[in-house]
Amino acid sequence: MTTQAVDAPASAPQRPAGGQRRRRSGIERRQNVGWLFIAPFLVVFAAFLVFPLVYAFGMSLFSSTLATGTKFVGIDNYLKAFTDPLFLGGMGRVLLYAIVMIPAQLIVAGVAALLLDTLATWLSKASRLLIFAPYAIPVVIGALMWSFLYSPRFGPASTIFDLFGLDAPNFLSSDNIFFSLVNIVTWQWSGYYMIVIYAALRAIDPAIYEAARIDGASGFQIATRVKVPMISSSMIMVITFALIGTLQFFTEPTVLRSVASGALPADYTPNMYAFALAFSYSQFNYAATIAFSLGILVFLGSFGFLFLTRKQNGLK
């Protein structure tokens, strides 16, 4: 963008050569100053993102097994990764999570934001804070807290179910762990997405609502026919965040593993698998491959999603 703007006057015809040069060098000087400002970012970016990525990619091209030495294998590790049932199984699992969890988060966040947008009492401020609060709790702490709430002995579930003469389900069993995790993530993130959607709603000109009301639209109709379409680009952004977050699912199952390791194997999600490979099984090269493959899939997934929704998200 900037280069084009700079080039434009330079290529403009019929200008005295001297003036052109002077102006150009002035702009160049300004450009150089710009580099100074972004240099700190570039250094950090290169040191902590570009270099590790390159390094990890390099590692993924080698193979080092326990009994033999390290050797160059090219893309063999990638061929292995994309036929590895543990990696593919983990991918399948996070996709299933994406299908269940993203709509759940979106519905909770969307409904809360629409309701708060309509309310204008002191209650709405308090509610906004309350719904947002879980996001302010560190993910690890939140997951630890839920691991206690789910606990058959310490959790409130058995007391509550006892009131109705029922046996509480074991939230940490293999059958229930899926929805237990969906619940934690939804609880944690809906508040954040609600704020994003709420902010988008506040940016809409109230005159539009008035026009809709004059046309005879009910509150529900305004919400679904006017507000939702107008904030679709924010919705797309929220879904993209949620999609990336879900495909990288790691913290919550890792924390819950300490109380439910039977229901959550070490390769439950691709991220966990990469972690286990590197730090439990000493397979650093293959771990780099898995991590890189996951990165590629997440990139393709989010890129594909943004491409499919390019009409709504304004990135066209």
Added chain:
Amino acid sequence: MKSKLLAASGVVAVAAAALTGCSAGDAAESCTNEIVNPDATQVSVWAWYPAFEEVVDLFNQNHDDVQICWTNAGQGNDEYTKFSTAIESGSGAPDVIMLEAEVLSSFSIRDALVDLSEYGAAEVKDDYTEGAWKDVSSGDAVYAIPVDGGPMGMLYRKDILDQYGIPVPTTWDEFAAAAKTLKDAGAPGVLADFPPNGRAYTQALFAQAGSVPFDYDNAKPGEIGIDVADQGSKDALSFWADLADQGLVAVDEAFTADYNTMLVDGTYAIYVAAAWGPGYLQGLEGTDENAVWQAAPVPQWDASNPVQINWGGSTFAVTSQAKDPEAAAVVAKEVFGTEEAWKIGIEQAALFPLWKPILESDYFRDLEYPFFGGQQINKDVFLDAAAGYAGFTFSPFQNYAYDQLQQEVTAVVVDGSKDASTALDDLQATLETYATEQGFELK
């Protein structure tokens, strides 16, 4: 947005950053303890023993030429993760490290440990039992000096067994009968727990039934024999699966907050445990006030032919990054090589010594434990267990083997989706595939 997408490959960055930068810290610079003789050679040590600080101080006071610089780098896997990363990056490991016997092969195959036979390990060999020495050595090579062990016994709630008129089981058959009696009497708890994530515990119970899962020699690191689907293991696993199926034992995961509470609040009447079990119990909250704990030998399959087993136990190994392996070996050999050091370990941290001078002393044999109402548990139970333990061979990919074992055991006793025989056959196949992939030749 773009940086968000790039952050998607975050784990790459985390893993790589851990490999390159974070591990380069120099352990020798930051000792938890104070150095008594600043001019002496310093040896950095990673260890997580409780009450270890006093042991370190004692060592430093008694040595003019060598000083310990101690850091607690976390317990178990936390420490191993750091160590593993340090090995991979080539720097950052301490000179001496506390390792459980079960992971020695996993590290020696990566050339992370020094063979102590070159540094006078033979001098102290006779100070340890045969089983303890076998756990740390492989052929002529010695990869660590044993410290404490986990000979297994059975801790039981005398008050609960008495209440239901159950005799203390000495065989697994009696154990099963006791479980049934307790359940039929409508007791609120169960006889015991069979944790699906017991790992080393499960392995020990299998070993009692004759399982010798791995045939491995560090001197020939390219070969391994795997035999995890033997009849003994299958019988032992079906025994527990059967009890679990009938609801006679619990299958709660071990080492969770829930489990810890149930251990001490009377939910489980029996805790099949290692010698460090009492120390573990003492540290827990929610203890039943009426609890009367006693220790007895671990139940046997064949009472006339008892088999002793071991669960856990730690060692000191010298790492291949040690700046002065000679001095490091002195630390490994001598830090727990005095009676004073062991009295701290035994009385404050409930460690079970493998060092014979204290193990065979009258002091240790006759020690009365207030937790067991003054019972001399060493004389009654654990000394025999330790003496009868013949040693065990772990695989060089023990963590992987444990993870797979845990999944199969969960499938059997929790989900009920497999029977014991199928599960262990599957485990055999999984481990064989893994070993082959890792470049091992199967014996």
